[in-house]
Amino acid sequence: MTEASIIDGKGFAAGLRERVSRVAADFEAKAGRKAGLAVVLVGEDPASQVYVRNKNKQTVACGMNSFEHKLPVETPEADLLALVEKLNADPAVDGILVQLPLPSHMNEQKVIATINPDKDVDGFHVVNVGRLATGLPGFVPCTPLGCVMLLKDKLGSLSGLDAVVIGRSNIVGKPMAQLLLAESCTVTIAHSRTRDLPAVVRRADIVVAAVGRAEMVKGDWIKPGATVIDVGINRLPPAEGETKGKLVGDVDFASASQVAGAITPVPGGVGPMTIAVLLRNTVVAAHRNAGIGLDENAI
Ligand SMILES: NC(=O)C1=CN([C@@H]2O[C@H](COP(=O)(O)OP(=O)(O)OC[C@H]3O[C@@H](n4cnc5c(N)ncnc54)[C@H](OP(=O)(O)O)[C@@H]3O)[C@@H](O)[C@H]2O)C=CC1
Ligand SMILES: Nc1nc(=O)c2c([nH]1)NC[C@@H]1CN(c3ccc(C(=O)N[C@@H](CCC(=O)O)C(=O)O)cc3)C=[N+]21
Numbered sequence: 001m002t003e004a005s006i007i008d009g010k011g012f013a014a015g016l017r018e019r020v021s022r023v024a025a026d027f028e029a030k031a032g033r034k035a036g037l038a039v040v041l042v043g044e045d046p047a048s049q050v051y052v053r054n055k056n057k058q059t060v061a062c063g064m065n066s067f068e069h070k071l072p073v074e075t076p077e078a079d080l081l082a083l084v085e086k087l088n089a090d091p092a093v094d095g096i097l098v099q100l101p102l103p104s105h106m107n108e109q110k111v112i113a114t115i116n117p118d119k120d121v122d123g124f125h126v127v128n129v130g131r132l133a134t135g136l137p138g139f140v141p142c143t144p145l146g147c148v149m150l151l152k153d154k155l156g157s158l159s160g161l162d163a164v165v166i167g168r169s170n171i172v173g174k175p176m177a178q179l180l181l182a183e184s185c186t187v188t189i190a191h192s193r194t195r196d197l198p199a200v201v202r203r204a205d206i207v208v209a210a211v212g213r214a215e216m217v218k219g220d221w222i223k224p225g226a227t228v229i230d231v232g233i234n235r236l237p238p239a240e241g242e243t244k245g246k247l248v249g250d251v252d253f254a255s256a257s258q259v260a261g262a263i264t265p266v267p268g269g270v271g272p273m274t275i276a277v278l279l280r281n282t283v284v285a286a287h288r289n290a291g292i293g294l295d296e297n298a299i
């Protein structure tokens with residue numbers, strides 16, 4: 001069997017950030033201010049802190065303002081809602097991201113519902129979910145949009161292909177399925193109640209794994225030549241002599257890469273795309289909200 005080609009998400013993301021930087025500089029010249037992204041982190045989850053630090057660095061590197069708000073874990077929900085309202089009203093803030101998961105005493109849906117949909121660069125607000133479902137312009141969740149960008153770059157048209165999405169979360173699985181449907185794939189959404197998951201996956205020309213289970217999808221589930229997109233981010237327990245465990249996806253890369261036509265690695269696949277698309281959505285939000293024209297498809 002021939003080895004799959006490795007889809008270089010990290011490299012594609014670097015190119016996307018370069019295009020975003022040019023558009024952000026153009027925005028600054030036209031608007032007389034930089035585009036701005038506010039990121040809100042509640043609590044001290046170490047993984048979330050890493051993501052927020054990376055987002056902040058890359059936002060600034062792309063020529064945009066990054067406004068970081070770190071709140072203690074015991075912050076009352078009302079205080080977080082008040083901060084979101086303040087960011088909604090702040091003309092320097094084009095995009096708002098509230099890092100999930102939130103502490104258990106907060107209602108995530110209520111917090112997301114408070115974000116102005118036109119600043120919802122995560123695409124999580126019901127208004128943006130509805131816009132995506134009905135084909136209206138809005139904001140599309142960053143991870144699924146990043147996956148589709150990689151797929152179209154690799155395959156060109158996706159029309160008529162059989163796609164299986166494993167996972168049905170609001171932030172990855174469901175919007176991923178909507179985007180693949182919009183690309184005219186025949187879409188199956190699998191989840192924990194799916195019967196005979198290996199057989200379902202074997203039919204797919206495109207497999208998107210967004211489960212949160214380390215190396216669950218095996219090589220003998222993959223149709224030869226299929227394209228495999230691994231969204232999973234799982235930290236294995238540290239091996240002897242390691243302080244940190246290895247980062248792995250939801251796909252068993254060693255076996256799947258023997259069968260697939262193309263596959264994303266973890267790390268270096270979908271993860272870097274998520275942040276680059278977030279920056280793309282932010283610079284798009286800035287143009288829309290300032291009423292400055294932009295060819296969004298060219299980014
Ligand atoms: N690379 C990136 O940028 C990002 C990566 N992630 C990663 O992606 C993964 C998924 O995230 P998220 O969608 O938030 O996760 P959730 O936990 O919200 O959803 C997981 C989904 O997987 C399904 N599932 C669980 N076990 C099985 C199983 N044995 N067989 C089939 N389906 C199963 C669940 O089914 P059911 O609904 O029936 O419970 C659920 O729909 C995680 O590893 C996360 O860290 C997430 C966001 C961004
Ligand atoms: N409101 C909100 N929006 C999100 O988009 C969001 C969120 N909350 N909560 C958590 C998840 C997860 N997520 C990732 C972002 C980048 C990488 C990433 O850059 N990964 C690198 C590795 C990073 C590392 O080494 O830890 C890679 O895969 O190469 C991964 C995961 C965004 N999420």
Ligand SMILES: [Mg+2]
Nearest residue numbers: 100101169171
């Ligand atoms: Mg989740």
